Amino acid sequence: MRWIRYTLNGETGYGMLDDNDRVTAVRGDPFGGYDTTATRLDLADVKLEVPVVPPTFYCVGLNYVKHIGTEGLAIPKKPDVGYRANNALIAHGEDVIMPADANRVHYEGELVVVIGKKAKHVDIGEAAQCILGYTIGNDVSERNWQASDxxxxxxxxxxTFKPMGPWIAAGIDLPAMETAVSVNGRETTRFRTGEMLFGIEEFISAMSRYITLYPGDILWMGTDGSSPDLRHGDRVDVTLTGLGTLSNRFVKAGEPRG
Amino acid sequence: MRWIRYTLNGETGYGMLDDNDRVTAVRGDPFGGYDTTATRLDLADVKLEVPVVPPTFYCVGLNYVKHIGTEGLAIPKKPDVGYRANNALIAHGEDVIMPADANRVHYEGELVVVIGKKAKHVDIGEAAQCILGYTIGNDVSERNWQASDxxxxxxxxxxTFKPMGPWIAAGIDLPAMETAVSVNGRETTRFRTGEMLFGIEEFISAMSRYITLYPGDILWMGTDGSSPDLRHGDRVDVTLTGLGTLSNRFVKAGEPRG
Incomplete structure (x- = not known):
């Protein structure tokens, strides 16, 4: 079962998506509680939205050895989490707008953990119980600004620098999972999603010693490999085994959209 | 006129506070729109809440020369904003809980700007128009973790490390404003609130070149001076001229509350 957040006729809400891409609309949401309705829709007929707008947007940053080396950074000694910001979120299918002075824009394909239950002081063995599901994120980064600011x-x-979606899947098979990124249909990055420095449960447990995780909070798990400099018109697809594909076009501000 | 967010009989909402500390309850909120009601309350009879839970929580960090020197940091060359997290917010009057392994906890008294209108690509001269008002923040920091993480x-x-409140005031007289912090009634820090490296309008304008500010977003403007190491039972009052006092007790986790 997958959760989608969608808009139809100007109203935004949650729906459950089955294996035939049929949507059962719900009242409420998977975080605060919901009731199913009699409304059935086709996925193709709704506008997908970002699957959740989080109370707090956590991002691991550095969690794969190859990527850390590419960026010339030191390997973290413990799971220190960082933050991203809600203004930047866009949905599957929406355009990433590169400002006119953005000259070195890269993708970063990431597994995203969606918190479903309030969590404080959870052991590693209990951490999975507070997860609602998983989605895909593209931690778009301008490397010149990353160095100068x-x-x-x-x-x-x-x-627009934080595409996320297309849906929240209830479970994943992390040991079998690969993250693949392609630009205009040509694969440019592939890595084993589970080869993290610090695992999902380890992060949740460590964070929860000091902070309360709330339903709807999201945790982006970091990326491996590197990206070419993206150009106007490029389409970037981030595919995680069993989870789906997050696809977005990159366009330069002020250029014709084509 | 001041805005408060408060709880009474289990319900949380907004109210307008007059000079006699009488509250006019409203339906809705100052960000999305509101209607006044016939309900009048005394400030003393309601529980004050954090005046807004922001979509994005911005914090300037380094914006006063003396504080930057105290922390041994370089003076920023341009207005690069940072982030804080909603999990840490507590209201005026609530306790800051210092974890058992937090040994060097400091206050940082700050002016907080509350955004009232959506803003993108605003000039410095237009920036004030997107401000709803101002409140007070205490950017509580554990210096050992700040150095190690x-x-x-x-x-x-x-x-609990981000006390904010007690209310949102519509206007301030920044040139006349001073920030004063006291511990258990004894003043330990005082500085001119307006002596910032980069001003409020300058930050809003610079940020809005790349990011959209939304109603309810907050921008903490940084602090000056330094703090003693806070101890179990200390009461910290942050007073900004004309804006009021944000007061919170600091208690050590596991110690008797007294």
């Missing part, structure tokens, strides 16, 4: 506000949180 | 997740965003 004191924080990631512009390099990683410019409007 | 790769990010601020624990040093600045541990649960």
């Amino acid at each position: 004191r924080t990631f506000w512009r390099s990683k949180n410019t409007d | 790769r990010t601020f997740w624990r040093s600045k965003n541990t649960d």
